[in-house]
Amino acid sequence: MSAEKKLIAPQATPAFCQGIQYFAESMPDFDRYGAAPCLSEKVHGVADANDEKAAYQTLLVADALRYLTLQVTGAKSSGHPGGFASSAEAYASMVMLGHTNIVTEVGHHAPGFYSAMFLDTSLEEMGITTVQQMRERFRETHGLLGHLSGAIPGLLSPAGPLGQGQHFAMAGALLHPGKLFPVTIGDGGLGEPYIMSAMVHFNTAYPKATNFLPILVWNGYSQEHHSMVSTWDNARMTAYWKAHGFKHVYLVDAKEFDDQNQDGAYVDSSLFSWQRRVAFAGAVLKASHAAAQNGLNGGLSVLILKQLKGTGVHATGAKSHNMYAYHTLESDDVKGGLQRRALSTAAWELVRENFRHAGGGPAVKTVVTEFELELASLDGLPLMTEYDVDGEAKVPTTAFGQVVAEVGKRDPRFIVTNADGNEASAMANINKALTIRHPTVDELYFQGPNGQVYEPLNEDACAGLAAAVALFGGRSLWCSYESFVINGLPIWQTVIQAMAELRRKTPSTVCLFTAGALEQGRNGWTHQRPEVEAYFAAMMRNGNVFPLFPTDANMIQVAYEWALQTYNKGIVITASKSPLPVRTTLAQSRKAVEEGAITLLDTDGKAKVVFAVTGDMVLLPVFEAAEALTKQGIGVRIVAVVNPRRLYRPTDVSWNTVSQPDGLFMSDGDFEAMFHGDALIAVTGGPSAMLEPVLLRTRAARRETFCWRRGETTASVGQLFDLNGMNAKAMEQRALALLG
Numbered sequence: 001m002s003a004e005k006k007l008i009a010p011q012a013t014p015a016f017c018q019g020i021q022y023f024a025e026s027m028p029d030f031d032r033y034g035a036a037p038c039l040s041e042k043v044h045g046v047a048d049a050n051d052e053k054a055a056y057q058t059l060l061v062a063d064a065l066r067y068l069t070l071q072v073t074g075a076k077s078s079g080h081p082g083g084f085a086s087s088a089e090a091y092a093s094m095v096m097l098g099h100t101n102i103v104t105e106v107g108h109h110a111p112g113f114y115s116a117m118f119l120d121t122s123l124e125e126m127g128i129t130t131v132q133q134m135r136e137r138f139r140e141t142h143g144l145l146g147h148l149s150g151a152i153p154g155l156l157s158p159a160g161p162l163g164q165g166q167h168f169a170m171a172g173a174l175l176h177p178g179k180l181f182p183v184t185i186g187d188g189g190l191g192e193p194y195i196m197s198a199m200v201h202f203n204t205a206y207p208k209a210t211n212f213l214p215i216l217v218w219n220g221y222s223q224e225h226h227s228m229v230s231t232w233d234n235a236r237m238t239a240y241w242k243a244h245g246f247k248h249v250y251l252v253d254a255k256e257f258d259d260q261n262q263d264g265a266y267v268d269s270s271l272f273s274w275q276r277r278v279a280f281a282g283a284v285l286k287a288s289h290a291a292a293q294n295g296l297n298g299g300l301s302v303l304i305l306k307q308l309k310g311t312g313v314h315a316t317g318a319k320s321h322n323m324y325a326y327h328t329l330e331s332d333d334v335k336g337g338l339q340r341r342a343l344s345t346a347a348w349e350l351v352r353e354n355f356r357h358a359g360g361g362p363a364v365k366t367v368v369t370e371f372e373l374e375l376a377s378l379d380g381l382p383l384m385t386e387y388d389v390d391g392e393a394k395v396p397t398t399a400f401g402q403v404v405a406e407v408g409k410r411d412p413r414f415i416v417t418n419a420d421g422n423e424a425s426a427m428a429n430i431n432k433a434l435t436i437r438h439p440t441v442d443e444l445y446f447q448g449p450n451g452q453v454y455e456p457l458n459e460d461a462c463a464g465l466a467a468a469v470a471l472f473g474g475r476s477l478w479c480s481y482e483s484f485v486i487n488g489l490p491i492w493q494t495v496i497q498a499m500a501e502l503r504r505k506t507p508s509t510v511c512l513f514t515a516g517a518l519e520q521g522r523n524g525w526t527h528q529r530p531e532v533e534a535y536f537a538a539m540m541r542n543g544n545v546f547p548l549f550p551t552d553a554n555m556i557q558v559a560y561e562w563a564l565q566t567y568n569k570g571i572v573i574t575a576s577k578s579p580l581p582v583r584t585t586l587a588q589s590r591k592a593v594e595e596g597a598i599t600l601l602d603t604d605g606k607a608k609v610v611f612a613v614t615g616d617m618v619l620l621p622v623f624e625a626a627e628a629l630t631k632q633g634i635g636v637r638i639v640a641v642v643n644p645r646r647l648y649r650p651t652d653v654s655w656n657t658v659s660q661p662d663g664l665f666m667s668d669g670d671f672e673a674m675f676h677g678d679a680l681i682a683v684t685g686g687p688s689a690m691l692e693p694v695l696l697r698t699r700a701a702r703r704e705t706f707c708w709r710r711g712e713t714t715a716s717v718g719q720l721f722d723l724n725g726m727n728a729k730a731m732e733q734r735a736l737a738l739l740g
Helices: 052-076 088-097 107-119 122-126 131-137 165-175 195-205 234-243 274-296 332-341 345-360 396-410 428-434 459-471 485-501 521-527 532-542 553-564 586-595 619-631 668-675 688-697 717-723 728-739
Strands: 181-186 212-218 248-253 301-306 415-418 476-481 509-514 545-548 570-575 597-602 608-614 635-641 679-684 702-706
Touching (some): 052 088, 052 131, 052 345, 088 107, 088 301, 107 181, 165 195, 195 459, 212 274, 234 248, 248 274, 274 301, 396 553, 396 570, 415 459, 459 485, 459 509, 476 485, 485 509, 485 532, 485 570, 509 553, 521 717, 545 553, 553 570, 553 586, 608 619, 608 728, 635 668, 635 688, 668 688, 688 702, 702 728
Parallel strands (some): 248 301, 415 476, 476 509, 608 635, 608 679, 679 702
């Protein structure tokens, strides 16, 4: 019946509808089921999922979302309408039930989510009040970005790389018991990279936090081909989720409602007769209600919506995924899709009213990430021990763990994540104080069901939960070997960029990475991959990323203290797990972290060699080289580069474009006093990129870099230094050569 819809020219349309090209003269059965919206100031969600009126209005909501998705993507011949179109009934059901804290792992669903934020008026916060304005600002600077962003009012989280949304839903569930966090998951991205394993580990660790609801959009296609689960039947898909711990599996298959004899396992519900379309929408609404109630009451649940990708838009299958230049508002396929989905003006007004009241009001006024989460006070947080300078060598990470333990005692929602184990990084004190979260109680391993230490053997799961908790307003810490963290960085980077765009304060996401390259010699190159530091070095120019390189057990405590006082930043602390000399007091450490660097040694001589160094263990050969040079009458200054972001010039960094900006940079005069010499030698246990700020600003006529080359199986740290040409003798000889 929808294909025979009579269209009319827009006349006396509501103001928000400006920019909608096609309107239907009327909608079937509207007088009976659309006379008044289901939701209102007093009714924020449908109570009776069996109500025919609710089913009818759920379908109108779904079609409104489809129409707007196609309208805005067609306006720019760009974007991704097909995937969201096949999820429309599920999204509409969540709205009608009042569950609006919705996240997704599918960045390509962005235009659908934007359409929802438009309909509930959230986008008015950014000056978008009409469909025409939404069309104009889609995929434009300071507008509606191509993938979901934390900058968009009402949206809980970003989405770009696949396989991330479940972490946001789980973080929301932890921080906000009693609220449901639906998360849409595409069948094309189901295994990208660790969606199911992340949820299984989370459910094992937090069996009562079932108030997140995966919604699998099972439409048979990925971006450019059939999805890898497209050959599965319903029984296999159900068994798959049950095998991963989901007690309640609700699968609604559009095929069971098809009255048009469509071929294949995946069908287009928009082609059904109107009555069967309403019945299908009603079935999704009922399943959504049951799944939501079970999830909110302790039964881990999943909703699976099975219908053809592209349902109700300009094309179906993978061909509906992307818009190209030839897809315009005048091309037959887009034009035809819009005309088939056209709603009457009365239907648009009804949909707008339902959206405005769902969940208690527009998302920008109601969803949890639009508010700052109240945090436990850390006032007077003790730095457990001030170690004597030049006294007994101390393990930096162990000192760090003492402060972490105190944070956890103060803040019961604080979470520490670690894939390779805190004990292996000399931080067993964290486990002892805060307990590894595990259903099996075992005092030998400091584990129990109420712990604050989350230890899946999966960097994505560690980074994902830690970063998501921070984005959603809580405190967290991600710990690992720097050699392994690359597998968790995609979501960390996504969250950091989202934090840079947020309109609210949220605790910085903090990491502690053990510098395994110099401490894991016998394990070979697999444990010696410090090149990840180059990743962070590149991100420093973003404006809100701060790698920190404390020199010792005192400074690492100060580095963490500083990180805890910051907001909307990504802070990476890299340190050793071996006993090392204590070179700074707490007061000196605070100055070093704040200003960016500290002079550890300064001797006079006939010429001056400046060593600019990031790291702690790598200082050992530097001090040895300095001693040899001093004996030859050469003056040496060793400067520890502790916070390299501070050493850039303000014009090098996008610091003033981010939320909670930090515009502190070392002045030219202070830089000159600290780093000027006859020769400058930059030294790092990782890649040279981390010392770019120094090499960029130095005026030394002669300069050199000693940095990591590659890993190898060795019996000692010294052999690794030798292999990489970073031993004291090499530094001494190069300094003499530079001085000529």
